[in-house]
Amino acid sequence: MLKVALTEKGFPATTPGAWRVEVALHTPAHAALDDRLSYTAPAALPPGTLVRVPLGRREVLGVVWDAVPLEAGSSEQGAVALKLVAAALDDLPPLGSAWRELVAFAARYYQRSLGEIALAALPPQLRDLSGVQLARRLKRRRTGSEDAAATAAPAADATPEQAEALRRIEAEAGPFLLFGSTGSGKTEVYLQAVGRLLARAPDAQALVMVPEINLTPQLEARFRARFGSEAVVSLHSGMTNPQRLASWLAAHAGQARIVLGTRMAVFASMPTLQLIVVDEEHDPSYKQQEGARYSARDLAVWRGRNEGAKVILGSATPSLESWHQSRPAEGDDPGGRYVRLAMPSRVGAGALPAVRLVDMALQPPKTVLSAGLLDAIGQRIARGEQSMVFLNRRGYAPVLACGDCGWKSECPHCSAYRVFHKIDRTLRCHHCGFAERVPRACPACGNPDIAPVGRGTEQLEEHLAELLAPVHRPDGSPVRVARIDADSTRKQGALESQLAAVHAGDVDVLVGTQMIAKGHDFRRITLVAAVNPDGALFSSDFRAPERLFSLLMQSAGRAGRDAAYLAAQGATAEMWIQTSHRDHPLFAALRRHDYPAFAQGELTERRAAAMPPFAYQALLRADAKTQEAAQAFLNAASVAADALEGADRVTRYPAVPLAIQRVANVERAQMLVESDSRAALQRLLAQWQPLLHGLRRTPEGKGVIRWLIDVDPQQI
Incomplete structure (x- = not known):
């Protein structure tokens, strides 16, 4: 570890051979500081080295971005009294150039500081460890993990569709959009793609991403069963700081062959990365909604191209952006940049569930669950089958x-x-x-x-228990209704135990929010019901129908996943939807499980309205003490942008309040910025930044607490 002495004033002595070091730091928000701050060091520090440096009265962690020799007594050194690097964590290998390029691109594209992205991508515990403490941890890892080679267990026989997808993944460059229906075996494709990679290159690494923490345990179990525990680590915010540090160190050292994680894992330091999988790529959870608002899915595609790693985006209901990017060439249209791989069939010849629409306009007033739906659930309970009732609103x-x-x-x-x-x-x-x-x-x-x-899920759970009280299980015992949502899974380990009860057959009816609608492989569920999905049909957010279709189709996919079980029960899988708008085109496409038809209709409307993916958007947000102050700042920013080069190619709409305009006594407003050119939008946003910093010091900025730019927003 590098340790150097400071002079009495806290500045370095002018010694021959000193170096000027550019360090990326997480500086205070809106401090208008440069992306990198300059320090001196008595020896060259390789780019990517983690260092501790003074910042104000604190000592903080930073990443060396560049280092140049500084001659003793030079005018450059005399002009600015640079502070000295306090320590370098040189027991840790420097972060590679590919990782730094990823961070630099994310900072540029999403209009954040370099240091904010870089430091947020590192495990929090690194900020507190001294060089000696870090050296001890690294020594323990080396002695405890001498051999983390992945030894793949025998893979299941691939279906013809899976085999064709795997063949093309090996033969073509990608990126690939794996468009597979729910239950088609997309996870097995991921497993076999990783297995083939590691068989070819035992030192290679693979990154597998899922949208939410609650999906990581079951995926982790499958990967550990296939490749062994030593080769697989997880990275997500639900882990403790020591766990995250241990996983990050294993990935950074190349010991972990496979990293499973949520959106934060896209920044994992993986020096031999050769494959990236983004499961459920359509999910809005891949877009960060606080701080640096990056899209992990889009960064995964960029990272794969930059590092020569293959990228697989998987979904039964792809995002319209990815679907458009995977369109085949036709006429004058050269097609998209992605390769579309289709897997329309379920494994085991299982059929997709039949979709039944219940017209709630024909039901008695204040009906919560129609008589037909209750009867269908009761029949399944009597046969020992399970049902799932979905309502995306928690609480009572x-x-x-x-x-x-x-x-x-x-x-x-x-x-x-x-x-x-x-x-x-x-x-x-x-x-x-x-x-x-x-x-x-x-x-x-x-x-x-x-x-x-x-009503929310608590009330629905209570209501179902009352209505199903006369029904009994095959052994004569009473019905068991369980609820899974953010409230019921708040305690550590609660989600795992509740899912285990469902898998074991101890639950007859599972009530929950979207937490239960995605990714889970429930083998005994034969009926899924959506109680009140109409709210999103007429939302002001143009993405709402896309999210609703995806959520309902994913929910339907939880039913009838085990064809052998269905045959043994003599049952059929069903999806019941209670709606007051049964003739809506969205439900017509859903009844046919026809995502391509739904996507074509939505893309036609978006092209006519010049909306993404046919246009590029950003939001300028302002939080202030009053709504008037927030909107005044945004309107002043719009006027200031008129003088910027290329402003005529970017449309700026009037400032408006957010849908929920006040949160925690802070008023919130936003301005939509749009262009038909991504490059033109990015140029304007980059030029806008210094003007926005300057506006904070003018009368128009008075009362503004903070502002931010959200590039490619998912919610407007």
Whole structure:
């Protein structure tokens, strides 16, 4: 470890052979500091070296980006008194050039500082470890993991569709869009693609990404069973800091052959990366919604191209961007950049579930579950089968209200209602977290008859248990209804134990949010029901129909995944959808499981409206003490942009409040920026940055707490 002494004033002595070192740091937000700060070191430090440097009164972790010799007594050194690097963590191999290029691209494209991206990509515990502590950990890893070679267990026989997909993945460059129906065996393609890679190149590494933490345990179990525990590590925010550091070190040293993770794993340091898999590539969870708002899916494609690694994007309902990029050549259209691989058939000759639409306009008023749906669930319980009921709203009811004076459970800090949670008798805001006990009477008029309005998963679970009480399981025991959502899985290990109960057959009806709709391989579920999906049909967000179709089709895919089980039961898989708009084109495509037809319709509308993927967008967001201040800042920013080069190629729409305009007493507004040229949009955003920093110091910036740019936003 490099240790150097400082002079009495805290500056380095002018010694021959000193070096000027450019270091990427996570500097304070909107400090308008350069991407890299300069320090001196008595010896050359290779780019990618982790160092500790003084910043203000603190000592922080940084990444060396460049180093140049600095002659003793030179004018450059005399002009600026540079501080000295405090220490270098040189027991750790430097971060490679490919990793630095990925970070630099992400910082440029998503309009964030280099240091913010670089430091966020590193395990948090690295910031606190001294060089000696890090050396001890590295020594323990070397002695405990001498051999992490992946020894693949025998693979299952590939179906003809899987075999053709694997053949093309080996023969062609990609990137590949693996368009496989739910239950078609996309995971087996991933496993065999990784196995073939490691058989060819035992030192190669593969990155496999999933959209959400709750999908990692089952995927990790399959990869460990196939390749052994030593070869596989996980990287996601649900791990403890020591666990994340251990996994990151194993990947960085090349000891881990396979890294499984969520969106943060796209920045994992993997020096011999040769394959990237992005499962459920359509999922909005791949887009970071705080801080640096990057898309892990898009960065995975860029990283694969930059590092010569093959990229597989897998989904039964691809994002419209990826679907458009994988279009075949036709006429004057040269086609997309991706290679589309189709796997339309389910493994084991299983059929996709029949979709049944229930017209709620024909049901009695206030019907929650139609009689036909209840009867179908009861029949399955009596045969020992499982059902899944999907409602994408947690809590007992979205609002508590007084029928006398009209009081509602508004959050005092947000422009949203607090959700009623019956299980702990609280009103809880899902935006700022503010919670209070349910009042005994209306706070406004004293009426004791305040009542829930609408329903969430808690109420649905309770309602189902009451309605199904007369039904019994084959052994005569009562029905068991369980709920899986963000509330029921809050405790560590709760999700794993609840999923295990479902897999073991201890649950007859599973109620939940979108957490249960994606990726899970439930073998005994033969019926899936969506209770109230209509809200997204008429949303102001143009992506809402795409997300709804994907969610419903993914939910349907949880039913009838085991053809042998269905045959033994003499059952058929079904998807029930309760809707008041059964003639909507989205449901027509869903009944046929026809994603291509749905995608074609949506893309036709988007082309006519000049929306992505036929245009490129960014949002300029401002948070302020008042809505007027937020919008004034955005409008002033728009006026300032008029003078920028190429501003005429970028449309800037008027500033508007967000759908939920106040969160935690902060007012929020946004401005949509759009262009038919990605390059023109990026040029304007890059020129805009210094103007936005300057606006904070003008009257128009008064009251503004923060601003940010969201490139390729997923929600508008």
